Amino acid sequence: MTVAQTVAPVKMGGQPVPRLLDTTDLRSALAQDLDGYFEQLVLCYQNQLYTFALRIAGNPQDAEEIAQDAFVRAYRALASYSPEQVQTLMLRAWLYQITLNIFRNRVRGQRLKLVPLDDLGANAPEPAADQQAEPEAIVARAERERELSAVIARLPERYRVALVLRHVAGFGYGELAALLNQPVGTVKSNVHRGVELLRKALDEPVEEVRS
Structure with missing residues (x-):
């Protein structure tokens, strides 16, 4: 499996995939078979990196591009590392650092899109709905989430x-x-x-x- 095949289908907000490897096992697997297990890395961290990118960039399209780019760069870096180096990586912090660096590079290059405040709120992630919650409570939580997202982005x-x-x-x-x-x-x-x-x-x- 190529990096393009692994990363291209990533759509943020998908359902969790069962029986994912834990961090230690995933590091070992990546060290031995990067192409075979890179998809596991994407499945483990795609939603986290997208949420992080969305909170700091404030634009869903930018956030998805940043997260996609982070996985591409992570793949290339892992391909250049020795198995011993891969085994010592703190995967989560390492991926967040890659994502942050991409965001900052885009800011320096002014590639981030400016969107109105109303759009920031409208594109905020929807909070998980409580099946037994009243509709009014669900709407109130959604509005609060949008307000927080808009303010954080500023x-x-x-x-x-x-x-x-x-x-x-x-x-x-x-x-x-x-x-x-x-x-x-x-x-x-x-x-x-x-x-x-x-x-x-x-x-x-x-x-x-x-x-």
């Missing part, structure tokens, strides 16, 4: 990235410091400031959130 990048990695992706501060190549104190400060700006923006609607 935060300054350093706070937005730190906030999403900590509170959406769930990385610890030590992991964040390594991923962002920043001191732990800086990471904590950026996360804290991002939370403050988010709360302020939710209380006081503004055109753009300032640091």
Whole structure:
């Protein structure tokens, strides 16, 4: 299976695939047979990387392109690594770092699309509906999710990235410091400031959130 065959069909938001390998087994499998197991890597992380890209880029088309590009680059990198190098990779953090680098490169190249605030909210991921929830509650949660997505997309990048990695992706501060190549104190400060700006923006609607 080629990388194009593996990555091209990726559609974010699909159903989970059962019996996926855990991280340790997946590293071992990739080290021995990259083409045979790369699809497992995509299935494990496609939704996580797409959600991360959407939160920091604010545009669904950009997010899907960023996630697709991340898997292509991951494949090429893995193909160049020795089995021993693959075995030592922290796969999740490594993939997030690739995704973040692609996002930043696109920002520098001004390839990200600017979309109106209303579109940001409309294209936010829909929260999972509780089968027993009242329709009004489902609508209220959806509206809240759209509002949060729109505000997060307008935060300054350093706070937005730190906030999403900590509170959406769930990385610890030590992991964040390594991923962002920043001191732990800086990471904590950026996360804290991002939370403050988010709360302020939710209380006081503004055109753009300032640091």
